[in-house]
Structure formats: C-alpha cells, structure tokens
Amino acid sequence: MRIEDYWNDGFSYYVEFQILRGGQSIRIKKLIITLEELSKEEVEEKIFEKFSCVKKVYIIDEFEYALIEKLDRCP
Secondary structure (H helix, E strand, O other), X not given: OOHHHHEEEEEEXXXXXXXXXXXXXXXXXXXXXXXXXXOXXXXXXXXXXXXXXXXXXXXXXXXXXXXXXXXXXXX
C-alpha cells in the first residue's frame, strides 16, 4: 500500500481578505487547499471569483504542501 493509493498531493495557502456583508466589513482568515500549485496572482483571482463581496485581499502566503484524501477510491 502506497501513499498515492489514498492521497493526492495538494498545496495550501493562508489567506486574509475583506468582504462586505450587510453593510459591515468583515476580515476573513482561511487556509485554502488546492490540487495544483498556484501563483499568488492566481490565488487572488480565485478569491475574487469564488467568494462573494470581496473588497480587498490582505495576505496570501504559501503555507505547506498538503495531502488530500481521495474520496473516489474503491476498495
């Protein structure tokens, strides 16, 4: 049994960004994990594309390599 049998390689990014919700400014702090390595510009594009009402991105840090569990593996 190998790691690749149960896990995919991933990349994690620590991000902080501001959204506007109900007239309030909220700072979001998250760890985003992707299956492909992205540049900081690509991560920022995804934040604006995938989250609602983003006003500003403060931080994008490449964090660590990650393992993502394969959910479609049949025994």
